[in-house]
Amino acid sequence: MRQHLTLVLYGILCLVILFLVQGDWINAYLQLVIMYVGINVILGTSLNLINGYMGEFSCGHAGFMAVGAYVSSILNMWWFTDGNLFGNALFGPKASLFLFPVTLLIAGAVAAVVGLLVAIPSFKTRGDYLAIITLAVNYIVKSAIENIQAIGGARGFMGMRKVVNAMTETVPLPWLMIWILVFTGLTVATLHRFVSSNYGKGIVAIREDEIAAEIMGVNTQRMKLIAFMLSSGLAGIAGGLFAHVLGYINPGSFTIMKSTEIMVIVYLGGMGSLSGSVMAAVLFTILLELMRPLQVLKWVLIPLMLIILMLFRPEGIMGNREILDVFPRLRRFFPAREA
Amino acid sequence: MDIQTFFQNVTNAMQWGSFYALIALGYSLVYGVLLLINFAHGDIFMVGAYIGFFIAALLLGQYGIKLPFALPSEWIFVLTLILTMILTAGVGVALERIAYRPLRRRGAGRLYIVITALMAGLILENGNLALLGASRRAFPDLLQKTIYSVGGISFTNIKVIVIVAALLVFLLLETIVRKTKLGMAMRAISYDRMAVPLMGIPIDTVIVFTFILGSSMAALAGVLFVSAYPVLEPYMGAMIGWKAFIAAVVGGIGEIRGAFIGGFMLGFIEIFVAAVFPSTFRDLIAFAILLAFLSVKPTGIFGVARAQKI
Numbered sequence: 001m002r003q004h005l006t007l008v009l010y011g012i013l014c015l016v017i018l019f020l021v022q023g024d025w026i027n028a029y030l031q032l033v034i035m036y037v038g039i040n041v042i043l044g045t046s047l048n049l050i051n052g053y054m055g056e057f058s059c060g061h062a063g064f065m066a067v068g069a070y071v072s073s074i075l076n077m078w079w080f081t082d083g084n085l086f087g088n089a090l091f092g093p094k095a096s097l098f099l100f101p102v103t104l105l106i107a108g109a110v111a112a113v114v115g116l117l118v119a120i121p122s123f124k125t126r127g128d129y130l131a132i133i134t135l136a137v138n139y140i141v142k143s144a145i146e147n148i149q150a151i152g153g154a155r156g157f158m159g160m161r162k163v164v165n166a167m168t169e170t171v172p173l174p175w176l177m178i179w180i181l182v183f184t185g186l187t188v189a190t191l192h193r194f195v196s197s198n199y200g201k202g203i204v205a206i207r208e209d210e211i212a213a214e215i216m217g218v219n220t221q222r223m224k225l226i227a228f229m230l231s232s233g234l235a236g237i238a239g240g241l242f243a244h245v246l247g248y249i250n251p252g253s254f255t256i257m258k259s260t261e262i263m264v265i266v267y268l269g270g271m272g273s274l275s276g277s278v279m280a281a282v283l284f285t286i287l288l289e290l291m292r293p294l295q296v297l298k299w300v301l302i303p304l305m306l307i308i309l310m311l312f313r314p315e316g317i318m319g320n321r322e323i324l325d326v327f328p329r330l331r332r333f334f335p336a337r338e339a
Numbered sequence: 340m341d342i343q344t345f346f347q348n349v350t351n352a353m354q355w356g357s358f359y360a361l362i363a364l365g366y367s368l369v370y371g372v373l374l375l376i377n378f379a380h381g382d383i384f385m386v387g388a389y390i391g392f393f394i395a396a397l398l399l400g401q402y403g404i405k406l407p408f409a410l411p412s413e414w415i416f417v418l419t420l421i422l423t424m425i426l427t428a429g430v431g432v433a434l435e436r437i438a439y440r441p442l443r444r445r446g447a448g449r450l451y452i453v454i455t456a457l458m459a460g461l462i463l464e465n466g467n468l469a470l471l472g473a474s475r476r477a478f479p480d481l482l483q484k485t486i487y488s489v490g491g492i493s494f495t496n497i498k499v500i501v502i503v504a505a506l507l508v509f510l511l512l513e514t515i516v517r518k519t520k521l522g523m524a525m526r527a528i529s530y531d532r533m534a535v536p537l538m539g540i541p542i543d544t545v546i547v548f549t550f551i552l553g554s555s556m557a558a559l560a561g562v563l564f565v566s567a568y569p570v571l572e573p574y575m576g577a578m579i580g581w582k583a584f585i586a587a588v589v590g591g592i593g594e595i596r597g598a599f600i601g602g603f604m605l606g607f608i609e610i611f612v613a614a615v616f617p618s619t620f621r622d623l624i625a626f627a628i629l630l631a632f633l634s635v636k637p638t639g640i641f642g643v644a645r646a647q648k649i
Contacts, residue, residue, distance in 0.1 A: 057450060059457075121630065125637040128376055132588045133633055135581065136626040143623040256581070260457060267454050299465035303458035310458075311441055314451045 007189075014181045021174045031177065033289050035245050038180040039238050040281040042187045044265035045274055046234035051263070052271035053195050054227050055207030056122065057131040060138030061235050061262045064111040066254035067141055068236025069243035072107035074151060076100065076163040076244075083159060093166035100167060101179060104240045111236020112229040114141065119228035123221050126210070138259060145251045156250025164244055180241050187234050192274055194230070203227055204272070264306055269316050276318030283317075340614065346492045348614050349607075354498045354567065356606025357505035361560035362583035363590070363598035364512065365553030371516075371593035372525050372549045373443075375452050379434060379460035381580010383554050385573065386463055387427040387561030388478075389471075392571055394426075395419045395479050416481040416566075423562050424555040431554025432547055434459055440543070460580070467573040478569035501563050508556055509599050515552070516595055525549060529593065585629055591642030600640055 017034060020026045026034075043061065050058045078086040080096040091099060117137045122130055146154045167175040194200040202223045205213035214220050243249045261284075269280030291298040309316070324330055340348075362384050369377040396402060398415045410418070438455050485496045516522035524545045528535050536542050564579075565571055586605040590597025605625065612624045633639075 057453070117630070121634040121637070125633060128370075128592065129588060129633060129637055129639075131376070132585060133630060136585070136630045136633075139581075139622055139626045140630065143619070143626070147617075147619050147623060256577070260461065263454070263457070267451075296465055296469040300462050300469055303461040303465075306458045307438055307455050307462075310447070310451050310455050311445075314442070314445070314447045 010185050014178075014185070017181065018174065018177065021177055031174070032245065033285065035177060035180050035241075036289075037282050037285045038184040039242050039245070040262075040265060040285050041184050041278050042234055042238040042241075043262045044269065044277040044281040045188055045191050046231045046238070047262050048266050048269070048271065048274065048277045049191055049195070049203070049227055049231045051266050052273065052277075053203045053207060054224070055271075057127065058118070058134040058231075059131055059256070059259050059263060060118070060134035060136070061231075062254040062256070062258035063134075063138035063141035064115060064232035064235035065239030065242065065258065066145060066249075066251065067111040067114045067232075068104075068107040068239030069249050069254070070145060070151060070157065070239075071110045071236070072103045072240030073157055073160050073243045073249060075103040075106060077159055079103070080166055081159065081162045093163075094170050096163050096166045097170050097175070100163070100175070101182075104179070104183065104237050107240040108233040108237040111239065112233030114236075115229045115232025116225075118232070119225045122224050122228065135256070138254075138256065142251045142254055152250070154251060156248055156252075158248040160244045160249075161247035164247070176241075176244055180245075183237055183241065187237070188274060188278060190230075191234075195274070207272075264302065267316055268306065268309065270318035270320065271316065272320045273316070273318040273322055275323040276316055276321075279317055343491045344614070346490075348610050350492060350494045350498060352607040352610035353502050353603070354606075355610055356603035357501045358560050358564055358579065358602075359583045359586045359605050360505050360599045360602025361508060361556050361563075362580065363587035363602045364508070364595065365557045366584050366587040367590070367593055367595060367598035368512075368525075368549050368553045370587070371529050371595075372546060373439075373452075374529065374593075375439070375449060376456065376584070376592075377553070378453065378456040378580075378584075379463060380553065380557060381576040381578075381583065382460040382463035383427060383431055383434075383576070384557040384561045384564075384580060384583075385467070385576030386430050387423055387554075387558030388565045388571055388575065389467065389561075390426050390430075390558070391419050391423040391562040391565060392476060392478055394422050395481060399479060412481045412483070419481070420559065420562050424558045427558030427561070428551040428555040431550040431557075435547065435550045440546075460577075464573050464577060471573070473573070476571040478565035478571060480569070482566060497563075497567050501567060504559060504563060505599075505602075508559065509595070512552070512556075512595050521545065521548060582625075585626075589629060589632060589639055591639030594639075594641040597639055597641035 021031055043065065047058065047061045050056050076096065077083055079090045079099060080093050082088050114137075117140070118130075118134050121133050125133060145151070151157050164176050195203060202213065202218035202220075205216065205218050206220055206223060210220055239254075246253075265280045265284050266277060268284060269276030269278070287302070288298070291301060294301065318326065362380065365380045365383070366377060369375060369380070395415060397404065398406065398410065398418060400406060438459050439452055442452050442455060482497060482500075486493050487496070487499075516525060524535070524540045525548075527538070527540065528542060528545055532542070582605060583602065586601035587598045588601070589604060590599070590601025592598075608625050608628055609621055613621045616624065
């Protein structure tokens with residue numbers, strides 16, 4: 001029981017949320033906020049793997065998100081809906097219930113392959129130069145999508161709502177919310193297990209000193225490849241979910257602005273702290289929603305807050321620690337896993 | 340493409356590259372001294388363009404304050420340029436004082452300063468949007484546009500001014516960095532930040548001066564840019580700033596020569612891509628070339644890999 005306390009707690013949280021949604025206790029707006037929180041948790045934690053744990057400065061995370069968003073939307077439209085774009089549905093709308101997560105995983109895989117665009121130059125390039133590469137990849141993805149007229153180009157792509165509705169019609173449950181909760185949990189669990197495993201500690205070794213890590217027997221090239229692909233793949237999944245929450249995507253949603261938002265989450269939460277990123281994602285999303293009436297001023301206040309945070313607590317909410325390091329007493333409930 | 344179109348494109352590329360080079364220089368100067376990517380620099384360019392707009396409007400008497408004597412518009416242009424450079428330098432220095440210096444004093448990591456710079460850029464952009472609204476403004480025509488034609492290739496006087504200004508700035512900065520004591524101090528700080536104060540070099544003064552130089556060059560680029568393309572909007576600095584940053588990196592960041600060569604290179608790539616392919620491919624191909632270039636030569640044209648100690 002005790003080993004699985006985190007899992008049980010998360011399960012209970014999910015059930016409570018689903019119960020509230022199913023019983024119409026919370027309105028559509030709040031549901032939307034919860035879904036955004038989930039997506040931002042995936043994005044924040046996955047970027048933290050690169051920026052926090054591996055110590056590189058990646059600032060083009062929205063590019064991978066865009067790839068995932070487009071791939072999953074296209075697959076879903078092609079498989080489950082009769083549209084003028086791909087002709088008749090390949091599997092029919094009923095199948096979307098089972099195949100929706102498959103499309104998400106495919107989207108993640110494609111985004112991971114695009115992640116190679118960053119991973120391979122990263123063998124030779126470090127630090128500031130790698131920042132440019134990630135930035136360039138973000139722009140390349142964005143303008144590549146803009147130039148493919150078949151998927152709407154700069155006009156955007158829509159119709160994902162039909163897929164979501166088809167799932168709900170087949171079995172009347174809030175499916176999108178379910179998948180977001182599932183993938184959020186999976187992401188955090190995967191990343192936690194990865195970075196605390198013996199193998200994954202090579203990533204932290206790269207952050208501390210790449211050359212020393214290489215000498216100590218860490219295969220730095222493979223490690224970087226895995227880290228970048230995992231991170232971009234997860235961002236792709238988040239992008240797929242994001243596309244279905246919105247029901248409409250266009251290349252303009254995946255600019256540097258979006259990447260900056262994700263970076264804010266990582267640095268707000270603290271580098272190299274998964275629990276920090278989760279907290280920051282929740283806090284940041286809620287803050288964004290609270291500040292919505294301020295319109296443009298919102299984007300003055302949020303950076304200002306981050307600057308003040310950098311001045312007075314540059315390490316973010318959690319610093320380099322996990323929640324168990326901050327509250328050691330919790331260890332009684334969450335015993336450390338034997339490595 | 341016949342020879343005439345080719346040279347026409349070359350002149351366009353020279354002008355476009357001059358803007359990139361002037362902005363890239365600010366990135367390179369600050370990076371050369373502080374090893375900090377000043378991501379707010381593109382927005383300093385935007386601020387410069389706006390300050391130039393307001394000064395020009397003021398000098399033209401559009402705010403009800405008439406000058407006692409009417410200045411010819413060329414004089415107004417020169418005055419605008421000088422005042423804008425001074426005021427924008429003030430903005431750059433203020434940014435350094437408020438945002439970067441306290442962090443530097445606390446010994447925070449470089450990454451935190453970079454994030455601060457990114458956020459400062461966002462504040463400038465969106466602060467402008469909140470303050471002045473989203474409406475675009477048109478920069479007044481201060482310079483009488485004359486079109487010269489040499490051998491079938493036509494170019495305007497603004498184009499000539501831009502290119503000449505960029506080359507002059509290049510020569511000036513090369514002299515400052517290579518020949519003067521200040522330049523020596525700048526190079527020394529970049530070489531070893533710890534030892535430099537021990538030698539009696541006022542490190543803060545040198546850094547402030549770096550920001551003054553970089554910001555005033557961005558202001559120069561801003562005013563020249565809106566003279567050539569007279570539309571002002573709050574986000575005008577974002578894209579051109581990122582591109583100039585890329586130019587600085589391709590040249591080898593921290594090198595004045597690199598910033599210039601990189602700026603012109605990017606200008607040429609963009610103009611010729613737009614001349615051959617549909618213009619929507621411009622960013623795609625420009626960034627793909629950058630990616631390929633950095634994969635082959637990760638430190639840029641003039642950059643040297645720093646030795647890493649274990």
